[in-house]
Amino acid sequence: MKNNYAYELARVIKVVRENPITNTLHLKLANQKRFQFLPGQFVQIGIPGFGECPIAISSAPQDAGKFICLTIRGVGELTKKLLTLKAGDIAFVHGPYGNGYPAVEKNLILIAGGCGFIPLVSVYENNKNRKDIKIQILMGCRNENLLLFRKKMQQAQMKHDLNLILEETLSKSFAAQKGLITDLLKKNKLLANATVFVCGPPAMYPAVVKKLLELKVAPADIYLTLEKRMHCGVGICQHCAVGTKYVCKDGPIFSYEYLRTLSEYQY
Amino acid sequence: MDLGELQKFVENLLSDNIVYAPMKKEAKVFVSPINNFAEIDWTSELPANSFKSVFLPPEEILWKNAGKKFKTAFASKKTIALAMNVLDLQAFTLFEHVFEKDIYYQRRRQNTFVVGFTAGLPDDFRKYKIFHADYEENVLEHLIFDIFIEKQKNGNFIFFSGSEKGQKLLEENNVKDYEHIEFAGLVPESGMNPRLIANRKAVELSFNDKLWDELAEICLACGKCSVVCPTCFCFNLEDDPQLNGVERKRQWTSCFYPEFSKICGNKKELAEVKKKLYFWYYHKFVRIPEELSYYGCVSCMRCFNVCPVGINIAANLQRLAKNQQK
Numbered sequence: 057m058k059n060n061y062a063y064e065l066a067r068v069i070k071v072v073r074e075n076p077i078t079n080t081l082h083l084k085l086a087n088q089k090r091f092q093f094l095p096g097q098f099v100q101i102g103i104p105g106f107g108e109c110p111i112a113i114s115s116a117p118q119d120a121g122k123f124i125c126l127t128i129r130g131v132g133e134l135t136k137k138l139l140t141l142k143a144g145d146i147a148f149v150h151g152p153y154g155n156g157y158p159a160v161e162k163n164l165i166l167i168a169g170g171c172g173f174i175p176l177v178s179v180y181e182n183n184k185n186r187k188d189i190k191i192q193i194l195m196g197c198r199n200e201n202l203l204l205f206r207k208k209m210q211q212a213q214m215k216h217d218l219n220l221i222l223e224e225t226l227s228k229s230f231a232a233q234k235g236l237i238t239d240l241l242k243k244n245k246l247l248a249n250a251t252v253f254v255c256g257p258p259a260m261y262p263a264v265v266k267k268l269l270e271l272k273v274a275p276a277d278i279y280l281t282l283e284k285r286m287h288c289g290v291g292i293c294q295h296c297a298v299g300t301k302y303v304c305k306d307g308p309i310f311s312y313e314y315l316r317t318l319s320e321y322q323y
Numbered sequence: 324m325d326l327g328e329l330q331k332f333v334e335n336l337l338s339d340n341i342v343y344a345p346m347k348k349e350a351k352v353f354v355s356p357i358n359n360f361a362e363i364d365w366t367s368e369l370p371a372n373s374f375k376s377v378f379l380p381p382e383e384i385l386w387k388n389a390g391k392k393f394k395t396a397f398a399s400k401k402t403i404a405l406a407m408n409v410l411d412l413q414a415f416t417l418f419e420h421v422f423e424k425d426i427y428y429q430r431r432r433q434n435t436f437v438v439g440f441t442a443g444l445p446d447d448f449r450k451y452k453i454f455h456a457d458y459e460e461n462v463l464e465h466l467i468f469d470i471f472i473e474k475q476k477n478g479n480f481i482f483f484s485g486s487e488k489g490q491k492l493l494e495e496n497n498v499k500d501y502e503h504i505e506f507a508g509l510v511p512e513s514g515m516n517p518r519l520i521a522n523r524k525a526v527e528l529s530f531n532d533k534l535w536d537e538l539a540e541i542c543l544a545c546g547k548c549s550v551v552c553p554t555c556f557c558f559n560l561e562d563d564p565q566l567n568g569v570e571r572k573r574q575w576t577s578c579f580y581p582e583f584s585k586i587c588g589n590k591k592e593l594a595e596v597k598k599k600l601y602f603w604y605y606h607k608f609v610r611i612p613e614e615l616s617y618y619g620c621v622s623c624m625r626c627f628n629v630c631p632v633g634i635n636i637a638a639n640l641q642r643l644a645k646n647q648q649k
């Protein structure tokens with residue numbers, strides 16, 4: 057019987073500073089050669105004494121045999137500690153967990169608020185070279201200093217329809233508008249026949265989903281990533297329950313078709 | 324088997340196991356470790372606490388870590404849960420499924436014998452005022468146990484085995500006269516118990532029912548109800564730094580505790596008491612039935628008995644069911 061609470065050692069091979077409070081760790085896992093994941097899946101990363109927390113994988117699935125990236129914002133005790141890791145250090149990782157995003161069969165709209173681009177970047181990387189679908193990205197952020205994945209964003213802006221909106225000041229390096237993510241939904245014509253992946257702070261969801269429904273996007277085409285407290289990662293401890301499902305094992309990605317059956321998600 | 328023979332059987336078990344059994348203390352019955360046969364209460368009165376901590380200790384060490392070294396901690400002693408009433412057996416049957424793939428639970432279970440007891444099943448159903456299920460003839464077929472003892476009206480005891488392990492223990496103790504009952508799964512052949520379905524319907528879409536606001540007014544969110552509840556198993560994993568490394572511990576928690584749903588940035592999904600209460604009932608009457616087609620509440624009323632403000636789960640269910648029909 058497998059011990060679900062055991063972890064494996066992972067070596068930090070590179071650290072990229074994304075912004076003053078966010079690092080991307082490139083990790084080599086113990087079983088890296090055999091490691092596979094789907095965009096949207098996450099691992100539990102920890103440091104004994106500080107516990108562990110779920111972090112979405114932000115690298116491309118194609119690179120899974122070589123390394124994975126975890127983009128970590130230092131907001132709590134553990135995540136702040138994780139920001140101090142340097143190349144050569146060891147972290148404790150187990151996973152991957154969760155369902156991941158469904159395969160993309162239509163055009164793709166990615167809507168990201170704040171840190172929300174972290175799991176979406178893996179979806180983007182996985183689909184960016186496809187000729188059979190169009191990709192549109194709507195991204196909202198507080199200010200330019202908090203942007204993540206600048207290089208990837210610059211590339212994406214050249215290749216795809218990337219729209220950035222900032223709440224505070226405008227950006228020097230990116231074409232951006234000022235306002236909220238919902239303003240982008242009002243101003244831009246959305247791709248038709250598309251699946252929409254939304255990821256951001258929970259407070260953003262009601263407004264975004266309402267707008268999408270108004271624009272006649274079907275609930276089954278809208279996917280939200282949920283963040284909940286998590287302990288066991290295997291659907292027992294109950295912290296991450298959503299209705300009759302669990303963020304750790306049935307999520308973190310849920311179709312709005314399912315969520316709208318629950319009283320807390322009826323927007 | 325008569326009382327004297329039962330005594331001999333139990334005394335054999337006592338000689339090399341830790342035995343937990345119902346025991347009368349003052350006016351109440353409690354599940355406690357016992358040392359001799361005379362301490363055991365055979366009335367099948369429901370103990371104030373349950374057998375939960377025998378199978379899921381309030382705190383256990385999962386592993387120890389020092390530097391890169393990782394050591395799994397499996398600690399368990401030969402244990403017997405003796406004279407478990409049918410409601411606690413149902414809660415245990417639930418645990419057997421919830422923790423089916425949990426290596427710590429399973430290792431402990433290997434070292435534990437479960438011995439059920441009744442002084443008459445239909446009577447128990449009446450006496451316990453069971454609201455989660457209707458009485459069905461073949462109750463025992465849908466319970467997990469190693470041995471089951473039934474006290475008959477004439478004062479004699481009959482034995483059943485529910486597992487190979489149970490059979491072996493009986494044989495070793497020279498109990499030859501017993502019937503074997505094969506576990507027939509959680510769901511009876513006739514389908515899910517109608518009460519299970521009705522209770523689920525009453526709770527599932529009830530979030531806007533006024534009842535929750537009323538309960539939230541009085542509930543202290545103390546969590547006593549979930550601690551005492553035999554089917555509550557929510558837990559935390561916590562790190563405990565020691566001089567020579569770190570211990571990861573699994574500890575009971577409660578959805579009523581403030582930290583339960585806390586995420587980064589101090590945000591809490593279950594900030595309001597109303598949401599906590601609804602989450603609690605939802606787990607028992609909707610989520611568990613959906614996952615396992617089984618009961619998440621076994622009608623023991625321990626939550627009501629410990630609640631400082633008298634929140635009564637049976638009455639609340641009735642009210643939800645009534646409001647839902649409106």
Ligand code: SF4
Nearest residue numbers: 542543545546548630
């Ligand atoms: S015991 Fe009563 S007051 Fe305490 S949390 Fe439970 S329902 Fe609320």
Ligand code: SF4
Nearest residue numbers: 552620621623624626
């Ligand atoms: S009656 Fe209360 S304590 Fe007993 S199983 Fe149901 S919820 Fe738990």
